[in-house]
Structures are given as structure tokens and as C-alpha cells.
Amino acid sequence: MLPHLGAAFNLARWLTRNDHDAEDVLQEAMMRAYRYFDSLRGEARPWLLAIVRNACFTWLRSNRPAEIAASLEDEKEQASEAEGPEALTARDVDRRLLNEAISALPAQFREALVLRELEDLSYKDIARITDVPIGTVMSRLARARRLLGESMRVITRASRGEVHE
Amino acid sequence: MKPEQAAKLLHAYVDGELDPSASIELEACLAGDPALRAASERLRAMSAAIREKADYHAAPERLAARLLESLPDERKPRAPAALQRRWLAAAGVFAMLAAVVFALLQLAGDRRDEERLIQELLSTHGRAVLAGRMIDIASADRHTVKPWLSARLPFSPPVVDLAQEGFPLAGGRLDYAAGRPVAVLLYKRREHAIEAFIWPGARGAARLSRDGLNFESFSRDGMTYWLVSDLDPRELDQFARLLGKSP
Numbered sequence: 001m002l003p004h005l006g007a008a009f010n011l012a013r014w015l016t017r018n019d020h021d022a023e024d025v026l027q028e029a030m031m032r033a034y035r036y037f038d039s040l041r042g043e044a045r046p047w048l049l050a051i052v053r054n055a056c057f058t059w060l061r062s063n064r065p066a067e068i069a070a071s072l073e074d075e076k077e078q079a080s081e082a083e084g085p086e087a088l089t090a091r092d093v094d095r096r097l098l099n100e101a102i103s104a105l106p107a108q109f110r111e112a113l114v115l116r117e118l119e120d121l122s123y124k125d126i127a128r129i130t131d132v133p134i135g136t137v138m139s140r141l142a143r144a145r146r147l148l149g150e151s152m153r154v155i156t157r158a159s160r161g162e163v164h165e
Numbered sequence: 166m167k168p169e170q171a172a173k174l175l176h177a178y179v180d181g182e183l184d185p186s187a188s189i190e191l192e193a194c195l196a197g198d199p200a201l202r203a204a205s206e207r208l209r210a211m212s213a214a215i216r217e218k219a220d221y222h223a224a225p226e227r228l229a230a231r232l233l234e235s236l237p238d239e240r241k242p243r244a245p246a247a248l249q250r251r252w253l254a255a256a257g258v259f260a261m262l263a264a265v266v267f268a269l270l271q272l273a274g275d276r277r278d279e280e281r282l283i284q285e286l287l288s289t290h291g292r293a294v295l296a297g298r299m300i301d302i303a304s305a306d307r308h309t310v311k312p313w314l315s316a317r318l319p320f321s322p323p324v325v326d327l328a329q330e331g332f333p334l335a336g337g338r339l340d341y342a343a344g345r346p347v348a349v350l351l352y353k354r355r356e357h358a359i360e361a362f363i364w365p366g367a368r369g370a371a372r373l374s375r376d377g378l379n380f381e382s383f384s385r386d387g388m389t390y391w392l393v394s395d396l397d398p399r400e401l402d403q404f405a406r407l408l409g410k411s412p
Contacts, residue, residue: 004377004395005224005228005229005232005294006223006224006356008224009222009223009224009225009228010221010222010223010224013222014222019222019225022222023225023228023231026228026232027231027232027235030232030235031235043374043377044376044377044378045377045395047377088207088210088211088214093214093218095218098214098215098218098219099218099219099220102215102219113215114219116180117212117215117216117219118215118216118219118221118356119356120355120356122182123177123180123182138176138177138182141176141180142173142176145176145208145211148211148215149207149211
């Protein structure tokens with residue numbers, strides 16, 4: 001299971017947004033994983049990531065309650081995703097701005113995006129890890145990408161504006 | 166399929182999560198709808214941009230040690246390879262007996278031996294990860310990795326470069342498995358690593374999963390290959406085929 005330490009840390013780091021808290025949360029999650037090791041069914045990576053994810057959200061609830069509340073509210077609003085995201089191409093995107101924009105996403109959307117794009121997990125695995133139906137995974141990803149596209153457009157313009165002025 | 170429905174399923178389509186019949190329907194919509202096509206291109210571009218440029222936060226080196234320290238004793242990985250090394254040292258005294266056992270180990274194709282080997286590869290893999298010692302010689306150049314390994318092993322492992330096929334070589338290390346020193350080549354596939362354990366000898370092919378890792382083995386030109394990776398079995402098989410037929 002320790003072979004999945006990299007994935008576990010990456011998820012915890014993206015959810016807590018700093019190394020120190022990620023390590024603390026991970027330590028607790030790993031203890032829990034070892035205690036419940038016998039409950040492991042199927043693949044180890046989604047199972048471990050589910051434990052890490054839950055530890056992160058417990059941590060967020062007691063340390064960043066505003067963030068969780070805000071992201072739940074966001075989810076209720078039903079905007080159209082039909083337009084798809086803004087244009088964003090690997091060649092032109094500024095690495096730092098992209099990372100900042102992902103960091104600024106509400107936790108639920110950030111988590112869906114990290115699990116999908118960085119861990120390359122299937123909707124089924126993401127649903128299992130985040131404990132929501134597959135349909136919710138799909139709508140969260142759609143929302144995450146739309147929000148990311150919007151904020152990239154805004155911050156890219158802002159940063160260009162600063163350069164020119 | 167109605168346009169609203171097509172737009173809704175676009176993410177699943179781009180993510181490769183639609184079933185084949187829905188994919189075909191959606192592709193028909195895409196063919197007739199330039200705006201939808203543009204949206205799907207934007208989604209693909211964004212996904213590629215994130216995969217290429219978003220940080221993949223690597224676990225700090227001290228973290229594995231810290232976690233291991235805090236675990237209850239019975240869960241700490243055992244060290245069968247170290248035990249085996251001690252056993253081999255003792256066997257030096259009973260050289261004849263050791264030779265017989267070794268020959269049996271080499272020839273044995275039954276499941277118990279395979280299972281033992283898999284447990285051993287799992288432990289070896291786990292230890293390498295924990296100790297942060299996946300690579301002894303870090304190089305993408307097979308002309309650097311091969312001589313380094315050959316100089317330290319009683320055999321010369323074949324080292325091929327599969328960067329063109331999307332499996333770049335990351336390096337190699339020495340390890341101990343199946344009762345002998347073995348060569349381990351490290352290949353990368355996106356953020357996944359593939360370990361290829363190589364030693365002389367031939368045995369039957371196998372493909373299986375254990376503890377979330379996938380294994381595949383085959384023999385070629387008098388060498389036994391065991392691949393260990395968290396890559397999905399399909400891609401690992403693709404890699405095995407490339408490795409098996411490379412010149």
C-alpha cells in the first residue's frame with residue numbers, strides 16, 4: 001500500500017494546500033488505513049485515497065469550515081455547462097497561474113479534477129473515493145472545468161494588465 | 166440524441182467514459198454541430214494543459230520514514246530478501262544442497278513458487294519505495310544503464326529504449342529476488358513507474374494483480390522478465406509486448 005504514498009500525498013496536498021498540513025493529515029489517514037487494512041476489498045489505490053480524502057475533509061471542516069460551506073452552496077446552483085470551458089492550451093498556459101486557479105477552486109471541484117486529471121482515475125473510482133453517485137462526479141467535473149476556464153481567463157487578463165501598465 | 170443531452174455527455178465522452186453506443190450517437194452529433202465540436206476540442210485542450218502543467222506534489226522523502234515509524238510493528242514490511250540472503254550465506258556451507266534447492270527454485274513452475282516470488286517482488290518493490298531507492302543509476306540512455314548493470318551482475322541484462330513508444334527509460338538498480346541478484350529497469354508512463362525485474366532463466370508467462378499492483382512475466386532470449394507496476398493491466402501488457410519484441 002505504501003507504493004500509493006505518492007498519490008495519497010498529492011491528493012492531501014491539493015486539498016489542504018500546504019505541505020505541513022498534508023503530512024499531518026496523511027499520517028492520521030495512514031494510521032487509519034493500517035487499522036482497517038482487513039476491510040480492503042478490490043484495488044488498494046481507490047481504497048487508500050478514499051481514506052485520505054475523508055481525513056482531508058474532516059480536517060477542512062474543523063480548520064477551513066468556510067471553504068466547505070461555500071463549495072456546497074455552489075453545487076446547488078444549476079448553471080448550464082453546455083458552452084464548455086474557455087479555450088486553454090497546454091502551450092500557452094502559464095504554469096503558475098494554472099496552479100493558482102486550480103488551488104482556488106472549491107474543494108469538491110478541485111478534488112474531482114485532481115483525481116481525474118492527475119491520478120487518471122475512472123468516474124467509478126472517483127465516485128467510490130468521494131462517496132457520491134457517478135452522475136455527480138460528471139457534473140462536478142463539468143463545473144470544475146467551467147470554473148477553471150473562467151478563472152484562467154480572468155487572472156490571465158489581470159496578469160497581462162499588470163505587465164502592460 | 167438531443168443537443169442538450171449531447172452537451173451534457175460531452176465531458177464523459179472526452180473522458181472516455183461513455184459506453185460505445187452512446188459514443189457513436191454523440192459522434193454523430195459532433196459531426197453535425199461545429200459549436201459542440203469546438204467545445205469538445207476545448208475540453209481536450211484543457212485536460213492536456215492540466216496534465217502537463219498542474220503540479221504533481223511529490224511526497225517529501227522523510228514522510229515515508231515518518232509514517233513507517235508510527236505504524237504498529239506487525240504491519241511493518243518484513244524483509245524476506247534479507248532473510249534469504251542470510252539463508253544463502255548459510256547455504257554456502259552446504260553448497261551441494263544449495264545447488265539442488267536453487268535448481269529446484271529455477272525449475273519450479275507451480276503456483277506456490279510463483280506466489281512466493283510475487284510476495285518477494287512486492288516486498289522488494291515496497292522496500293525500494295520506502296527507502297527512496299528506486300534507482301541506482303539514473304539515466305534515460307541505455308548505453309549508460311546497461312554497462313553499469315553488467316559491471317555489477319553476473320549477467321548482462323538487455324536494456325532497450327522505449328521512449329518513442331511512450332515508455333521512457335528512467336534508470337536501473339540492482340536488487341535481490343528469486344534467490345539471486347537481479348537487474349531492475351525503471352520505465353515511466355505518465356506519472357506511473359514500471360519496474361522490470363530481469364534475470365537469466367526461462368519460465369512460463371503470467372499475468373495477475375496483487376495489492377493494487379499489476380504483474381506480468383515472460384521469458385525471452387534466455388532471460389526472465391517480471392514487470393511490476395501500478396499502471397493498468399492493458400497498458401502494462403502493451404509495454405510487455407514492446408519489451409518482448411524489441412530488437
